Amino acid sequence: MYHIIETDVVVVGAGAAGTMAAIKARQADANVKIVVLDKSHMDTSGGAGRGMDALNTMSVPPYSYPEDVVEHTTKVTEGVLDQNVSYEFGKRCPQLIEDLEKIMDREKGSLFPVDEDGNYQLFYLHPIQKPLLLPMDGEEMKRALAKAVRDSDATVYNRTAALQVITEDNVVKGVFAFNIRTGDYYYFKTKSVCLTTGCAARMGLASSGYLVGCYEFPGNAGDGYYMAYQAGAELVNMECFQANSLIKDHQGPGCGYVAAPRGAYGTDKSGNPTWSHGYSSGDSKMGSWKAFAEGRGPTHLKMSHLPEEESQVIEKILWGNERTSRKIFHQNRGQDYRDGKAVELAFAEEIGVCGGHSSSGVLADENGASSVKGLYVAGDVDGGLPHSYLGGALVMGGLIGEKAAEYSSEFNTSVDYKGLKKWIKNEIETFEEPLKRDNGLPTDLVEYKARTRIQHYMKPPKNPEFLEIAVWWMERIRKEDLPRIKAVDYHDLLKTYEIKCILAVGEMMARSSLYRTESRWGYQHWRVDIPESKSEWDGQWVVIKKQGDSMKLSKRKVPDLKWDFPAKMEYEYPELSFDVGIPFKKEANWINPKQDKWMAGTLEKQGMATPRKFMPGKEK
Amino acid sequence: MTLFNINTIEKANYEWIEVDASRCNKCGICVEYCPMDVLAMDSKGYPFMKYRDDCWYCDVCTFFCPRVAISMNDLPYLIS
Numbered sequence: 001m002y003h004i005i006e007t008d009v010v011v012v013g014a015g016a017a018g019t020m021a022a023i024k025a026r027q028a029d030a031n032v033k034i035v036v037l038d039k040s041h042m043d044t045s046g047g048a049g050r051g052m053d054a055l056n057t058m059s060v061p062p063y064s065y066p067e068d069v070v071e072h073t074t075k076v077t078e079g080v081l082d083q084n085v086s087y088e089f090g091k092r093c094p095q096l097i098e099d100l101e102k103i104m105d106r107e108k109g110s111l112f113p114v115d116e117d118g119n120y121q122l123f124y125l126h127p128i129q130k131p132l133l134l135p136m137d138g139e140e141m142k143r144a145l146a147k148a149v150r151d152s153d154a155t156v157y158n159r160t161a162a163l164q165v166i167t168e169d170n171v172v173k174g175v176f177a178f179n180i181r182t183g184d185y186y187y188f189k190t191k192s193v194c195l196t197t198g199c200a201a202r203m204g205l206a207s208s209g210y211l212v213g214c215y216e217f218p219g220n221a222g223d224g225y226y227m228a229y230q231a232g233a234e235l236v237n238m239e240c241f242q243a244n245s246l247i248k249d250h251q252g253p254g255c256g257y258v259a260a261p262r263g264a265y266g267t268d269k270s271g272n273p274t275w276s277h278g279y280s281s282g283d284s285k286m287g288s289w290k291a292f293a294e295g296r297g298p299t300h301l302k303m304s305h306l307p308e309e310e311s312q313v314i315e316k317i318l319w320g321n322e323r324t325s326r327k328i329f330h331q332n333r334g335q336d337y338r339d340g341k342a343v344e345l346a347f348a349e350e351i352g353v354c355g356g357h358s359s360s361g362v363l364a365d366e367n368g369a370s371s372v373k374g375l376y377v378a379g380d381v382d383g384g385l386p387h388s389y390l391g392g393a394l395v396m397g398g399l400i401g402e403k404a405a406e407y408s409s410e411f412n413t414s415v416d417y418k419g420l421k422k423w424i425k426n427e428i429e430t431f432e433e434p435l436k437r438d439n440g441l442p443t444d445l446v447e448y449k450a451r452t453r454i455q456h457y458m459k460p461p462k463n464p465e466f467l468e469i470a471v472w473w474m475e476r477i478r479k480e481d482l483p484r485i486k487a488v489d490y491h492d493l494l495k496t497y498e499i500k501c502i503l504a505v506g507e508m509m510a511r512s513s514l515y516r517t518e519s520r521w522g523y524q525h526w527r528v529d530i531p532e533s534k535s536e537w538d539g540q541w542v543v544i545k546k547q548g549d550s551m552k553l554s555k556r557k558v559p560d561l562k563w564d565f566p567a568k569m570e571y572e573y574p575e576l577s578f579d580v581g582i583p584f585k586k587e588a589n590w591i592n593p594k595q596d597k598w599m600a601g602t603l604e605k606q607g608m609a610t611p612r613k614f615m616p617g618k619e620k
Numbered sequence: 621m622t623l624f625n626i627n628t629i630e631k632a633n634y635e636w637i638e639v640d641a642s643r644c645n646k647c648g649i650c651v652e653y654c655p656m657d658v659l660a661m662d663s664k665g666y667p668f669m670k671y672r673d674d675c676w677y678c679d680v681c682t683f684f685c686p687r688v689a690i691s692m693n694d695l696p697y698l699i700s
Contacts, residue, residue: 180657211673219655332700491671
């Protein structure tokens, strides 16, 4: 069954950014029709479904100012950014604090810490001399946002996954979606879309082998990158990989942003720090990689030197927010944070891409507008605002809600929906092919194969030969395996779609890594064949755009940098040349292969067939 | 039936969510809010892990249950 529904704004993905988009769209326009889609459930979906303990990057005077956000992002992106976007985000941070306190019905000093002078108190974490991290007592944030969305008279469709953003002449005209529990399909005629689908969580497979044992919310399969790409939007920085230090096996956050501002740090097996700071930028990732490469693993998050009061604070935060299962995980292993080796860290176990933790995603300006008219992006799918985390998702989510509402009320479309019913029927038929097959490949096996290949061939240090093989695998699985998948029900059918997204994002990662002929951002784009940054790539994006059936890549200069902050982290790419001594030498059996007469004779006698002499059932 | 996902209609031999039938009133809140769509009701109306291997061990089911009928005493075998 399908439904055609007319609306003004469709929010795709009701995570932090999406819920805020809906709330702000309503505040901006009392009459705009708003639809919110979530493949999961709005109250619990996304990376902040169980809340969050901090807004990692924020500027709140007098502790820090918008210029400090620009300094930070300029440094960690090494100058490959639009500074205007970072500045505009920084400017809106204080308003976000006010909004969240209101939405969550919290007094000043309850949700965020306040100092003796009544100012919001930020913590040091980032690699600049200003504090940008605002702690938060935010377990219930997502449910409060969800309630505010319902109160704002938006129509919410839970368990409804968007599959396509439909455009005509580079203008948004619709969203096609389906409900993973009922199998109902929806075509939303809309003027604008707020794409807030999060990052690509299910890329490289971690060594636990558990498919959804991933750092980011596993519902985020890169759907937004794929939909935006298919709609004709531009994407950037897909070669700037996310590769984190995570709790080994658990794959939850390595707790660094909770524990590091409170005095914890990463150590190698001897207890020496793996790097000088705890911020997850390319240089510190390089420090973690180096510890393993030099045989100095395992690495740990050291908290044993902290006073008991601080250990209890850290436990309270880590066990009550975001990934609360950390408590069961550690307790069942008999681990205590007071032991310096309790939290074993894994590094770069799952290669992926994310706008909020790194800088990969759909290119958007300071209003969250993409290169497609009516398509706005925010949160981890947004590549225009790097390293902004949850604060960026909430601020920019709210902003794109306002902009989409404004655009929808002003823009008069004359979109032609002729033949829509036929189009929908065709789409459903094609989409449901995996359901109709009598047999075929299980979805989990295909995902397993794709993600093991991504992890093996794309994990830095990168080399072009590996990346070419990665491209080959993405294309091969897409062409040969996707048409053979057997989906058993609608839940499984969604996975078929998600695998398509994973393969597309994997291809973007590999192709953009090949295209950027230099190394940059420390570990995140380290090419062993060119282990240095090249001046011709300073301030240059790799832009990906769909052209016909192929992926077009190009180089584009970022907008002029208004602020002259250092655009470089302090690190060096190591020489990867190991002297392994003098290998044992032996005489060759023959110089001319024609001298291999014995086996050549056997080949001549037997051909390629294998003799069946002693076989079961042939004995007398 | 596939190698990883169980995708059954009844409780499997191995699950890491435990449901106390004496406390569960079959309200379905856990099924409604499970972010990864893991849970479903079995033929008797009790929740079970229909898509067990999609569980992100997020703890929503135990946290949301109004009757404290669900417990997660361990994490997925490959994780724990």
